[in-house]
Amino acid sequence: MSFVSLKEMKGLTELQPFSGELTGVSIDSRTVSEGNLFVALKGDKFDGHNFLDSAISNGAAAVVVSRKWNSENVLPINESVGIYTFVDTLLFLGQYANMHRNFKKQPIVGISGSNGKTTVKEMTALVLSKIGNVHKTKGNLNNHIGVPLTLLEMNDSTDYAVIEMGINHPGEMTYLCSIAEPDVALITNVELAHIEFFGSVDRVAKAKGELFTGMAVGGTAIVNIDDSHIKALAENLDKKLTYSLHVDADMRGKILRIEDDSRAVVEFNGCEPFTLNVLGKKMAENAIAAAAIGLKFAVPLPDICEAIESYRGFKGRMNRLEVAGRIVIDDSYNANPASVEFALNSLSAFTSSSKKIVVIGDMLELGSHSEEEHRQIGRKLSVAGFDAVYAYGTETKATIDEAQKEGSEEAVHFESKEEMTETLMNFSAPGDVILVKGSRGMQMEDVITLMIGNVN
CATH class of the missing domain: 3.90.190.20 (Mur ligase, C-terminal domain)
Structure with a gap:
């Protein structure tokens, strides 16, 4: 795996040089591997700066610490380890991930929504794996730490990256988009979720809509026109592909029937009908969303349906x-x-x-x-x-x-x-x-x- 040289990172101060090749980026001293860059994040319940010695002993080739911490503490002495300071290590993580994203240049698919985003992410990864190597968000590591870490794990064999992007406060999506710059963006739905922090469903929609406005230049929105909020958010977008289970769309799906065990039998754009292997009628909405992304990337329709049919679910989600x-x-x-x-x-x-x-x-x-x-x-x-x-x-x-x-x-x-x-x-x-x-x-x-x- 190759990374952008730390010397190209604006605002990064070099205290002790590092001239080798980085093998990865870690924020957890327990999982540091030989040649990794360790970024010392400070959270509410932990401070990565307290584990610098552990990270170095586990093989970290370089470390990034906050400028404030460096002014108040003594750094570990190890002449073989690169030492760098940045105004804020969390900000460094995001900016370095964005540099890596642009260095690699693989198409990025950003997925958000009130419900179903993890399932759509998993289904989309299966669909795109029909035409290339897919890197995806692990579990639900979809926040301001998980998104950059996911991007930083893209390697030279990655053809597509499917990134889940979760928020629970206004403005967070704009920040995530500044890191990921998705080429393709999909919002599954807008519902009454995290309402304590948004105040109303309209404000949830506005915050989720930042995914569409935060796409990379020339990006394409994948639009669920069955959701009135999302349809309105995409109204003035130049490049979009629509999907629906109820009306004509670029990807038109139908629920043909519901089996005795609540699984939906579906067809997409006239493909051979098939039965979803996850429970609930709602799963058809997740499936057609993944199918629409497949259509965007010209995955053959039979392959799209085969991939979605193969999905067997995710722990804790139906x-x-x-x-x-x-x-x-x-x-x-x-x-x-x-x-x-x-x-x-x-x-x-x-x-x-x-x-x-x-x-x-x-x-x-x-x-x-x-x-x-x-x-x-x-x-x-x-x-x-x-x-x-x-x-x-x-x-x-x-x-x-x-x-x-x-x-x-x-x-x-x-x-x-x-x-x-x-x-x-x-x-x-x-x-x-x-x-x-x-x-x-x-x-x-x-x-x-x-x-x-x-x-x-």
Whole structure:
């Protein structure tokens, strides 16, 4: 792997020279490899400057420290290691990643949205792998640290990079775009997510829309015209490719039917119909988004469909498991009102005569909207007629209160996941379908772990 010379980085002060070839960039002294550049970031709970000795002993060839830290501390003595200072090491990471991105010049696909961005990223990577080597965001490392680190991992064999870009505050997308400069940009949807920090869905749309305005010169927007917010954001863009499940578009998809286990049977631009191997009607929206990106890069339509059909899901995102004969839909990675509604609809789509049970944790970052949104979920749960609703977390007390008011008999709030799991296992039986859902901070996957432990 080749990197831009540190000497070309404006604002970087060299205290001790380094003349070799960098092999990578790391911010974690524990994962530093021989020849790496170690960037000492300072966070709320850690300070990379405290681990300079560890990074060097693990093979760091050069280190970057903040100018302020350098003025107040003594640097490790090692004449074989390059030492550099920058006004802010986080800013250095972003700017150096941008230099690397422009040095490599591979097409960059930027993906954002309130829901579905990780799934679309994974599906897109499979589609583009039909025509070249794809580098993609690992997991959901999609923020101001994850995006530059992902870009810095592009190597000489990379043909395409698929970068997930997540935000929860205004202005963050503009910063991420200044680093990634995406050639192709897609916003999956605009929903009530991170509303605590944005204030309204319109402001969420405005913030997400910075992805379109932040593209590289000549960039192409991939536009979901089924979403009114995104359609409006793209109205004045010169270069765009549209997709839709409902109206004519460059990539026109259709949901032909929903199988008994909630999987969608789809066709795109008249291709041979196929069944998605992930649960829920909503997954068709993610699939057609990836298909539209494939169309942009001239991937043959049969290859697009084959790639998407091969996708088997991602842990915590509508992932199907079996525990003691019970079907568990693990959608525990995150939650907002729209994604919860999607998950509930997917559970409803199961045509099994066995019980359907919802295990739900708080939806976080909803601010002043939180109580009403949790109550709204309670009303939807009652209308759906699920056999049981078990809730955990402070905010879901309102969900259970509303469900009980609407007549749900087995609607219970728990103070501990252990008690919840014990009740769940006693109430459920083999063949029952259990949905586990909640925001990342609630760690509702613990319930699945406890279920497995209960069996063992």
